[in-house]
Amino acid sequence: MYKGLLVDKSIIGKDVHLEENCTTCHKGDAKGPTRDVAHKGLVARPSKNIEVCEKCHEDISKSFKNSLHFTSEGQRHGVTGRFSKDELKVFNEKVFEKSCRSCHSSCGDCHVKAPVIGGVSTGLLKGHRFVKKDEGKTCALCHGGRVYPEFTGDYGGAADIHYQKGMICVDCHKKEELHGISAASYVSRKEVKERPRCTNCHKPGEEKTESARSAHTSHNGKVSCYACHSGGAYRNCYDCHLGKGSTAKPGFILGLNPRDKKTVTTLRVIPTVRNTFKPAGIEMEHFDKLPNYWDTAPHNIRKRTERTRSCELCHNAKKNFLTKDMLLKDGSKANEGLIYTPKPIKK
Amino acid sequence: MKKIRMNLLFLMLCILLLPFASSARDVAPIVDTAWVEKNLNNPKVVVVDIRKVEDYKAGHIPNAVNALYGSWAIMKGGMRNELPAADDLFDVIGSAGIGSDSIVVVVGKTDAVPDRTDITRVAWTLKYAGIQNVALLDGGYNKWVTDKKAVSTDAVRPKGKSYEAKVNEGLFAKKDHVMKSIGNAVIVDVREPDFYKGVKKLDFVAKAGHIAKAVNLPTSQMYKQDGTYKDKAELMNIAAAAVGNDPAKEIITYCDTGKVCTAWSFMMTELGGYKDVKVYDGSTEEWTKDPQAPFEQ
Numbered sequence: 001m002y003k004g005l006l007v008d009k010s011i012i013g014k015d016v017h018l019e020e021n022c023t024t025c026h027k028g029d030a031k032g033p034t035r036d037v038a039h040k041g042l043v044a045r046p047s048k049n050i051e052v053c054e055k056c057h058e059d060i061s062k063s064f065k066n067s068l069h070f071t072s073e074g075q076r077h078g079v080t081g082r083f084s085k086d087e088l089k090v091f092n093e094k095v096f097e098k099s100c101r102s103c104h105s106s107c108g109d110c111h112v113k114a115p116v117i118g119g120v121s122t123g124l125l126k127g128h129r130f131v132k133k134d135e136g137k138t139c140a141l142c143h144g145g146r147v148y149p150e151f152t153g154d155y156g157g158a159a160d161i162h163y164q165k166g167m168i169c170v171d172c173h174k175k176e177e178l179h180g181i182s183a184a185s186y187v188s189r190k191e192v193k194e195r196p197r198c199t200n201c202h203k204p205g206e207e208k209t210e211s212a213r214s215a216h217t218s219h220n221g222k223v224s225c226y227a228c229h230s231g232g233a234y235r236n237c238y239d240c241h242l243g244k245g246s247t248a249k250p251g252f253i254l255g256l257n258p259r260d261k262k263t264v265t266t267l268r269v270i271p272t273v274r275n276t277f278k279p280a281g282i283e284m285e286h287f288d289k290l291p292n293y294w295d296t297a298p299h300n301i302r303k304r305t306e307r308t309r310s311c312e313l314c315h316n317a318k319k320n321f322l323t324k325d326m327l328l329k330d331g332s333k334a335n336e337g338l339i340y341t342p343k344p345i346k347k
Numbered sequence: 348m349k350k351i352r353m354n355l356l357f358l359m360l361c362i363l364l365l366p367f368a369s370s371a372r373d374v375a376p377i378v379d380t381a382w383v384e385k386n387l388n389n390p391k392v393v394v395v396d397i398r399k400v401e402d403y404k405a406g407h408i409p410n411a412v413n414a415l416y417g418s419w420a421i422m423k424g425g426m427r428n429e430l431p432a433a434d435d436l437f438d439v440i441g442s443a444g445i446g447s448d449s450i451v452v453v454v455g456k457t458d459a460v461p462d463r464t465d466i467t468r469v470a471w472t473l474k475y476a477g478i479q480n481v482a483l484l485d486g487g488y489n490k491w492v493t494d495k496k497a498v499s500t501d502a503v504r505p506k507g508k509s510y511e512a513k514v515n516e517g518l519f520a521k522k523d524h525v526m527k528s529i530g531n532a533v534i535v536d537v538r539e540p541d542f543y544k545g546v547k548k549l550d551f552v553a554k555a556g557h558i559a560k561a562v563n564l565p566t567s568q569m570y571k572q573d574g575t576y577k578d579k580a581e582l583m584n585i586a587a588a589a590v591g592n593d594p595a596k597e598i599i600t601y602c603d604t605g606k607v608c609t610a611w612s613f614m615m616t617e618l619g620g621y622k623d624v625k626v627y628d629g630s631t632e633e634w635t636k637d638p639q640a641p642f643e644q
Contacts, residue, residue, distance in 0.1 A: 136401030152399065153417035158431065164418050165442070166400055166502055304435060 004123020067180030240271030444505030457574035477512030
């Protein structure tokens with residue numbers, strides 16, 4: 001039997017949660033004489049119903065109900081702008097509830113048992129102990145397509161300098177961010193004021209070398225930190241079709257941030273294409289309103305990169321900058337607005 | 348009989364050379380868990396745990412610092428297990444609290460041969476970066492656990508040091524050098540026999556087979572079943588049977604990415620007293636992409 005699903009008997013009674021009977025959360029009939037009878041009405045993931053946790057963890061549960069981890073609103077927000085009103089209705093009914101919402105996380109997915117990914121679970125985090133955090137078995141699974149392997153260096157290149165120095169997800173992404181910001185609902189992680197910023201720790205003006213200080217000053221407000229400090233290729237996803245998924249390949253793209261159209265930053269190809277939702281009967285009337293490249297924070301930060309080592313790479317060779325020739329075929333018309341051509345350095 | 352006499356002669360030679368081989372060292376090249384336990388609070392000793400951050404946080408040797416394998420060997424230009432830039436490497440060493448006079452014990456997991464050779468690749472890189480006293484914990488963290496030694500979950504934040512040194516370029520060979528050395532140096536393929544013979548190959552290696560005139564010295568022959576090393580005499584007998592007994596002869600080891608071959612390189616240099624052992628970092632990953640590079644089955 002796969003041991004990942006076995007409850008460690010020695011912890012029963014030691015963890016405050018396990019002072020209760022199994023049936024308090026999982027229902028079923030503890031006195032049932034057969035497996036079938038005992039499992040009748042069994043609830044495999046009790047915390048899908050937040051009220052189970054809310055009885056004791058009232059504040060966290062209230063804000064978690066509105067968190068992006070629970071609502072998956074971020075996924076809806078990312079594509080809503082491409083739909084007409086009628087299309088949005090169809091999307092909500094046929095796609096969002098059936099597809100996107102199926103992978104929202106519950107309390108237990110982070111604190112008791114690893115989340116189910118593609119129908120597979122690695123099992124209990126620690127024999128059914130309730131753990132505060134175990135990023136390698138929780139965050140790493142849901143965010144294992146791009147963020148986590150980029151962070152640990154498993155995607156190629158070098159590991160993120162923060163990981164190399166022993167930091168893991170929750171060292172930057174605080175519980176306030178993960179549990180939801182307030183009782184108010186929100187649709188994008190950009191709305192979370194507690195989300196991490198490089199300058200929270202790396203204060204401008206406190207650089208150890210003059211060259212770093214000078215580089216930061218001259219690029220301030222014009223270039224994001226990632227544009228220079230992302231260590232290399234990160235995962236880009238292409239050609240997603242409802243029900244069939246997308247294909248991924250590594251890449252490194254620089255261009256204007258679609259949110260402000262003035263800051264140069266790292267761009268990641270998002271997989272939505274013109275006919276992504278065609279199987280659901282959605283044509284995306286406003287497909288061209290949003291680009292196919294979005295600003296991204298690659299989690300492969302390095303102190304030194306080829307761009308921090310050489311100004312010429314951007315200002316002369318223009319390496320990795322989005323050009324008209326590179327744009328996706330039949331992509332959004334909004335993509336062209338992200339092209340930026342760096343200027344040569346005045347000597 | 349002749350072979351036994353040769354081996355005995357080689358053993359005597361090793362013993363005679365031992366004082367020279369170990370003269371620059373303040374620690375044996377391989378240390379056991381008892382030694383590490385005894386030296387946990389020795390300020391000169393830095394135990395470097397190269398496992399992933401998550402594994403380290405779940406439990407590690409008390410006072411061990413974490414500097415994961417990916418800090419020491421990176422993917423560069425499409426090639427696996429390459430050296431980081433010297434300034435990046437010095438940062439890793441300095442921020443682990445290692446100084447030029449430190450005694451560094453490298454610890455990793457030893458589940459399989461690729462894990463075990465993570466450890467020697469780091470040790471070889473430390474030598475490249477100018478650290479003289481580099482040792483391996485025999486059996487790695489697995490042995491520490493099976494020996495029921497104390498385990499800590501308190502992450503150690505080492506006091507960083509500024510580290511800079513002259514790197515030892517002579518520990519690595521480039522493709523051109525390997526090409527010129529065919530027929531002169533002993534070129535050692537440390538992969539398993541099926542890979543050496545061209546029966547199997549890894550996906551990222553373009554062709555099956557081995558570098559022309561290379562001899563085979565499989566890495567798996569180095570270990571006991573529990574992941575610890577065979578004893579010194581046995582290891583050196585195995586090595587000598589493949590590379591000969593001449594400690595001055597140039598030896599170039601290779602594998603598929605330049606990682607696994609550091610195991611025999613480390614043993615031959617640090618235990619056997621071979622003076623000129625180089626690792627061909629590009630290994631078959633690079634070699635087999637070059638149609639001019641002689642390769643045979």
